[in-house]
Amino acid sequence: MWTWAAAVLVAVLLFNAVSTPGFFVLTMRDGRIYGSLVDVLNRAAPVGLLSLGMTLVIATGGVDLSVGAIMAIAGTVAAGLIARPTGSPFQGGRPSPGLAVPLGLGSGVVAGLFNGVLISVLELQPIVATLLLMVAGRGIAQLLANGQIVTFSDVGFAGLARNAFLGLPNPVWLMLAGLLVFGLLTRMTSVGLFVEATGSNPIASRYVGVNARAVRLTVYALSGLCAALAGLITTADIQAADANNSGLYLELDAILAVSVGGTALAGGRFSLVGSLIGALLMQSMTTTILTRGVAPETTLVLKAAIVVGVCLLQAPSFREAVAARFGGLRT
């Protein structure tokens, strides 16, 4: 499923190995590994986490456009609890970095449940239902931040993004932990089966007793949780929460990573590993463009080409057209 993405990822990395001397060099300093590869992994973590949640959502035949806005909300909640900015709802209390992570994650789950209720109970189309928080979410985040960029200084919370464990930065571990948890959840329990059943044929799965409503509610809540974690990481990294720009357009990157990773966009079939490979591919392209000194806007154009390419490769009518053109070849 994700062989194409993996092949392109390897090709991009090899291109860098040839063109940028020292790209594959890893050095150990103060018990921490440094190098371009670690940098790619570290920077891919937020989109990687988003794409894990997005994978399950897309596998049920839905989509979650609100993850970028949820990142902003979660980041603002965490920063607000630490910095207690004046004029915001957090004003007054003692700085409580201990609450930042649980309440930040909690805000993401609440937002995800809101999406889930709209989609599973009220049966709104996922694109439309999540569009709602995409529009209003940043407004809510700004309300929570009283329109400011909330800056703070807290070594403990910043460590979430800045510290390292066993040589690798924490975000990398969080991304891998996310993969492990989601992998176990979907492959070791029946949740994965339920998700695929809901996505491939909701009516048939209802007849065999799958509670599609509960499945949908769960995947959107999980997507909100992943988004919140991604938001906390980016907030901890820069020690500031920017309601306007945190996670801006990252929902699109996550959808792109998922589709590149071989998850069927119509639902029913998914690959968590593929999505992470997709996220790594996008980040390694961005890194390549930056290290080659090409204008960073080129990344956007490349992404556009990849979306269209991947969609075409997945489209049956395109495969048929290609097969007809090149007679003997099987696609």
Added chain:
Amino acid sequence: MNRSFLKDKLPIAITASVLVALILAAGMRFPNFLTLRVLANLLSDNAFLGVVAVGLTFVILTGGIDLSVGSMVGLSSIVAAKLIGTAHLHPLLALTVSLLLGAILGAAQGFLIARYGLPPFLVTLAGLFLCKGVALRISQESIQIDHPFFSAVTGWSLPLPGNASMTAPALLFLLVFGVAIFIARQTRFGRTIYAIGGGAASARLMGLNVRRTLVATYVLSSICAAFGGVLFALYTSSGNAVSGSGLELDAIAAVVIGGTLLSGGFGSVVGTLLGILTIGVVQTAITFEGTLSSWWTRIVIGALLLAFMLVQKAIEAAASRSGTANAH
């Protein structure tokens, strides 16, 4: 109540009542609100959003979506500004180039969607990335437009009674709006769009050229977005690559608030105008209020959007009930 009344007339009636209620409420709170001047400004301030939303209405009527319109606004405004500023083209020529660019992008998107059945949401997402990337490549900074013809158009306005006036973008918006109503109601193209939204398969069986109509719909949407970019350039006398960021969401919100069903087939251009005015009134009222910050606009628009989606859902449920009732 029959089905077409429920799906066709009721949403727009609700939107119209909400709009009137909002205007009256704002008028009671702020004595200066109910003046021709405020209403004329409402049109000027929302002209580019309006043109974009009118184009988007057609796409949504087919059951599709176009996420590229916001970035197209930015691209078109920066291309126009660059052509006038650096290449010293006449503004009318620059405008034509911008619109052509929109047509080409729309045709490419429409082709991928209609020919290969790719999801509109993803294809136009690619369009969003492409436009944004190209626009930022052209210029990251806002480009001032300084041209006698351009200044003349920007400076001109149609005087109205009560010290009010109608700017050129506002009039152009009304013109586009009129043309769009004509297209939707009086042309074969418009009727085919509604038929596709009702069901692409049955439209094909009726002998309608679904593929060509779909391509044309996306071309129309992109041209409207490009024209929106030109209006933005007129409105601000400059081009800016990021000017349309997030505009696609406002435009979708306007279309939905205007009573067009996102599943396609039902809705109207008039509704979209009402949707635009509703958003505009909310924005203006929040500005008048003074103490409320601008982010309240997004929250109120989100709440309105939610309310209208729930209304749509209820209408659909009622329509399918009355549909079955009629069948028996």
